[in-house]
Amino acid sequence: MNKNTENQFDAIIVGAGVVGCSIARELSRFKVRIAVLEKESDVGWGSSCRNSGVIHAGFNNQPGTLMAKYCEEGNQLFHSIAQELDVLFKKTGKLVVAKNNSEIAGLKKLKKQGERNGVKNLDIIDEQEIRKLEPNVRGVAALLSPETAITSPYLYTIALAENALKNGVHFYLNTEVENIEKKSSGEFVLKTQNKQFITDYLINSTGVYCDKIARMAGIDRYRIYPCRGEYYVLDKNASSLMNHLIYPVPHIEEGGLGIHLTPTVDGNVLIGPSNEYIDTNKRNNYAVTMEVLSKLCKEAQKFLPAISPKYFIRNYAGIRSKQTPPSQGGYRDYVIEESEEVPNMINLIGIESPGLTAAYPIAKEVVAMIDKKEKLSTNPDFNPYRKGILRFEEQDEETKRKLVEQDPDYGEVICRCEQVTKREILQAIDNPLGARSLISIKYRSRAMMGRCQGGYCQTRIMELLKEKYNYKWDDFLLRGSESYMLTGNRSNGEPAL
Amino acid sequence: MINKDVVIIGGGAAGLAAAVACRDKGIEDILIIERESALGGILKQCIHDGFGLIKFQHSYTGPEYAQKYVDQVEKQEIAYLLDSMVIDITSQKVLTVVNKSGLKKYKAKSIILAMGCRERTRGAIGIPGTRPTGIYTAGVAQNLINIHNYMIGKEVVILGSGDIGLIMARRLMLEGATIKMVLELLPYGSGLPRNFNQCLSDFDIPLYLNHTVVDIKGNKRVEAITMAEVDHNGKVILSTCQEVPCDTLLLSVGLIPENELSKMAGIQLDSLTGGALVDEYGQSTVKGIFACGNVLQVHDIVDNVSLEAEHIACGVEKYLSSFLKPKNDIAIEIGEGLRYVLPQRIQYLDDTVFSFRVKKPGKKKQIVFKNDNRIIKEKSFIRVNPAEMIRIKLTSSELSDIKHLKVELN
Numbered sequence: 001m002n003k004n005t006e007n008q009f010d011a012i013i014v015g016a017g018v019v020g021c022s023i024a025r026e027l028s029r030f031k032v033r034i035a036v037l038e039k040e041s042d043v044g045w046g047s048s049c050r051n052s053g054v055i056h057a058g059f060n061n062q063p064g065t066l067m068a069k070y071c072e073e074g075n076q077l078f079h080s081i082a083q084e085l086d087v088l089f090k091k092t093g094k095l096v097v098a099k100n101n102s103e104i105a106g107l108k109k110l111k112k113q114g115e116r117n118g119v120k121n122l123d124i125i126d127e128q129e130i131r132k133l134e135p136n137v138r139g140v141a142a143l144l145s146p147e148t149a150i151t152s153p154y155l156y157t158i159a160l161a162e163n164a165l166k167n168g169v170h171f172y173l174n175t176e177v178e179n180i181e182k183k184s185s186g187e188f189v190l191k192t193q194n195k196q197f198i199t200d201y202l203i204n205s206t207g208v209y210c211d212k213i214a215r216m217a218g219i220d221r222y223r224i225y226p227c228r229g230e231y232y233v234l235d236k237n238a239s240s241l242m243n244h245l246i247y248p249v250p251h252i253e254e255g256g257l258g259i260h261l262t263p264t265v266d267g268n269v270l271i272g273p274s275n276e277y278i279d280t281n282k283r284n285n286y287a288v289t290m291e292v293l294s295k296l297c298k299e300a301q302k303f304l305p306a307i308s309p310k311y312f313i314r315n316y317a318g319i320r321s322k323q324t325p326p327s328q329g330g331y332r333d334y335v336i337e338e339s340e341e342v343p344n345m346i347n348l349i350g351i352e353s354p355g356l357t358a359a360y361p362i363a364k365e366v367v368a369m370i371d372k373k374e375k376l377s378t379n380p381d382f383n384p385y386r387k388g389i390l391r392f393e394e395q396d397e398e399t400k401r402k403l404v405e406q407d408p409d410y411g412e413v414i415c416r417c418e419q420v421t422k423r424e425i426l427q428a429i430d431n432p433l434g435a436r437s438l439i440s441i442k443y444r445s446r447a448m449m450g451r452c453q454g455g456y457c458q459t460r461i462m463e464l465l466k467e468k469y470n471y472k473w474d475d476f477l478l479r480g481s482e483s484y485m486l487t488g489n490r491s492n493g494e495p496a497l
Numbered sequence: 498m499i500n501k502d503v504v505i506i507g508g509g510a511a512g513l514a515a516a517v518a519c520r521d522k523g524i525e526d527i528l529i530i531e532r533e534s535a536l537g538g539i540l541k542q543c544i545h546d547g548f549g550l551i552k553f554q555h556s557y558t559g560p561e562y563a564q565k566y567v568d569q570v571e572k573q574e575i576a577y578l579l580d581s582m583v584i585d586i587t588s589q590k591v592l593t594v595v596n597k598s599g600l601k602k603y604k605a606k607s608i609i610l611a612m613g614c615r616e617r618t619r620g621a622i623g624i625p626g627t628r629p630t631g632i633y634t635a636g637v638a639q640n641l642i643n644i645h646n647y648m649i650g651k652e653v654v655i656l657g658s659g660d661i662g663l664i665m666a667r668r669l670m671l672e673g674a675t676i677k678m679v680l681e682l683l684p685y686g687s688g689l690p691r692n693f694n695q696c697l698s699d700f701d702i703p704l705y706l707n708h709t710v711v712d713i714k715g716n717k718r719v720e721a722i723t724m725a726e727v728d729h730n731g732k733v734i735l736s737t738c739q740e741v742p743c744d745t746l747l748l749s750v751g752l753i754p755e756n757e758l759s760k761m762a763g764i765q766l767d768s769l770t771g772g773a774l775v776d777e778y779g780q781s782t783v784k785g786i787f788a789c790g791n792v793l794q795v796h797d798i799v800d801n802v803s804l805e806a807e808h809i810a811c812g813v814e815k816y817l818s819s820f821l822k823p824k825n826d827i828a829i830e831i832g833e834g835l836r837y838v839l840p841q842r843i844q845y846l847d848d849t850v851f852s853f854r855v856k857k858p859g860k861k862k863q864i865v866f867k868n869d870n871r872i873i874k875e876k877s878f879i880r881v882n883p884a885e886m887i888r889i890k891l892t893s894s895e896l897s898d899i900k901h902l903k904v905e906l907n
Binding site: 485 | 595628640651745
């Protein structure tokens with residue numbers, strides 16, 4: 001492949017979620033000129049940062065489906081990818097808990113299904129064994145899945161993107177595709193607000209917008225029904241209440257896995273998600289609702305009576321890109337295909353749960369599809385390794401002492417709740433992708449994610465931005481363009497420089 | 498390991514007053530550890546007046562009030578560290594402190610916890626809606642305006658009628674913003690009466706009691722909130738929902754004592770105050786570790802913080818000279834009408850100042866201290882208000898032969 005002018009690419013990936021970034025990274029193993037176009041100001045701001053962060057084992061999906069196949073493969077792959085990319089990954093294991101005897105049949109069914117999918121080490125345990133593993137959890141029996149793991153979904157996406165960037169992939173943030181034209185030469189012309197892109201291959205990994213992008217290219221057979229899931233985030237103090245992921249027995253017709261309790265790699269606990277189809281015209285409606293928030297707490301208490309609102313520190317919502325309409329519910333298998341009517345466009349449709357787990361196998365599949373046609377040549381400079389930001393808080397005392405000796409910025413704790421130092425925040429600000437919203441800094445450093453939610457450190461981080469980058473009032477953005485945190489300088493005061 | 502007689506964590510109102518009082522009692526070896534780059538704590542950003550009326554019979558601004566103590570600290574050459582964070586503390590009173598010059602360990606004979614409190618956030622109270630920019634806690638807004646000279650909004654709705662929210666209503670108004678309203682979930686205001694007069698009434702800012710925010714709209718910046726009335730159980734009356742266009746939502750919905758370090762030290766906390774469980778000298782369940790100021794209980798005015806800190810210093814001095822010997826151990830029983838009582842237990846039967854808050858406003862009330870059925874002290878109030886902390890002193894003779902102590906509001 002041989003594109004080389006500034007706006008010409010061999011392959012363009014639209015959408016920098018976990019799937020798009022996985023494809024970018026995997027494709028950068030080859031000599032391909034690649035661009036990723038993302039409408040938001042950072043990678044992973046759609047469903048990739050709004051889920052439970054679970055690396056599923058693969059027993060929830062119907063045998064023979066792509067969902068089942070990629071989920072099981074993704075679970076097995078994850079450990080080595082996480083090591084290459086320096087991403088947190090904890091094999092905590094999961095319990096699917098039957099609240100009463102009538103649900104035990106469901107556990108057996110899941111176990112059987114999992115075994116058909118190739119999931120290892122599944123076991124059904126009784127009430128006593130539940131108590132041993134999880135003294136605070138109530139249930140009569142449970143399916144124990146030791147292979148189920150957790151990661152940080154946004155840090156994983158960032159890691160994939162940073163590694164892809166290092167291997168030559170071009171990232172265009174704040175770049176929303178407005179129009180797609182297929183020229184007679186076979187090339188695609190993508191129009192965005194400021195720029196035009198030309199590419200031979202077009203990969204549609206736009207999650208909840210995948211049907212819209214396909215339609216721009218003239219493919220009208222996909223339909224996405226956005227389905228929202230709301231979550232609560234619990235204080236780290238709640239992490240002592242449980243060790244495993246705690247799930248109810250899923251009711252397949254609901255199209256979700258049921259409201260569950262998930263520990264995060266950072267030590268918080270998530271409750272959620274709910275399952276609500278929303279207006280297909282408002283696919284960025286990430287609002288949480290009064291009704292669901294109160295339901296989340298009650299559902300969680302059924303398994304873990306010790307859960308209480310005193311642990312709540314935040315809430316959020318994510319949106320599943322479901323192919324099944326509300327009237328039908330349930331799941332429809334992933335569609336990963338090059339359409340006959342538009343050659344060289346690969347559409348990834350309905351990549352909902354277990355999308356985080358399946359992302360990498362999906363990427364491998366997409367690359368294989370291109371390789372089959374193009375016989376790609378290996379990129380000899382490909383470097384699979386990427387380093388994340390070293391977390392001061394997680395180091396032992398001796399290491400902490402040495403770090404401060406090496407760099408005094410490690411001695412300045414900016415975020416007290418999460419013990420994030422100035423050094424880490426500066427690294428987060430200077431991230432390779434150049435994303436400088438407060439949320440970008442937050443995801444990368446964990447500052448502002450603790451129990452005070454930035455009450456202490458937010459103004460200090462703003463001060464750092466002002467000192468280092470001479471930020472004016474209108475440079476401070478919370479979540480990308482136009483999300484101004486301030487409305488001006490104070491009228492009578494010394495002008496804020 | 499560096500040895501210290503007294504280490505004070507936090508150089509705000511409580512820490513400064515405790516330090517000065519300890520020095521006045523003749524304690525030489527004191528160290529204040531402050532995480533910010535200047536002493537003074539939250540007072541630095543409280544540029545309004547009204548501080549010091551009890552302590553100095555004069556109305557100072559926050560920075561002025563703090564400076565009086567900072568001057569004392571400087572004059573008496575009390576040691577302090579700035580930009581320094583305590584990242585670990587043990588029940589053996591070993592502290593790990595990190596700052597630019599390194600990571601150091603201190604072994605203290607006595608520790609005074611004076612870390613203050615933090616603001617309750619949107620996430621903690623679970624306000625539904627989207628997550629745009631323009632939602633601030635009152636204290637963060639105060640910091641951005643008063644310390645950093647930024648404006649945080651133009652059309653503002655304030656949820657919660659805590660004092661900082663009221664102060665910020667006036668502050669924003671004076672800076673040219675429009676304050677559309679203050680909403681309060683409770684049937685009465687949470688702030689001090691004087692702040693309702695000086696900050697809301699004087700500026701014609703409407704206050705809606707029994708109201709809350711049930712939705713936030715906007716994807717980038719706040720575009721509107723939905724307000725609604727609540728019934729007497731605090732349940733939202735959906736038929737009263739009303740959308741209010743605004744670009745800013747300010748939250749003044751409560752303060753939480755910041756006891757993360759206290760927990761590390763193994764100190765027992767009181768779920769009613771959110772602070773340490775203490776005796777009459779502010780000594781926690783870990784001997785030699787004391788607490789004062791907002792980390793112990795959220796105070797109404799800073800003068801009471803100073804008074805409390807000064808009293809705690811007496812205990813520290815006694816502890817260091819091994820004069821703190823329990824004579825008894827009486828848990829205080831909380832009777833009708835009171836939200837909490839401090840101290841939670843008394844052991845020495847010396848002169849003791851009790852502080853508490855009532856559950857709801859009332860008129861013509863008495864606070865009664867009883868030893869079983871014998872009334873040992875009674876104090877009448879024309880009106881009581883949960884916003885105001887009540888402090889009542891019992892002398893050692895009043896406490897001399899008690900077996901049991903109950904406080905109630907009649």
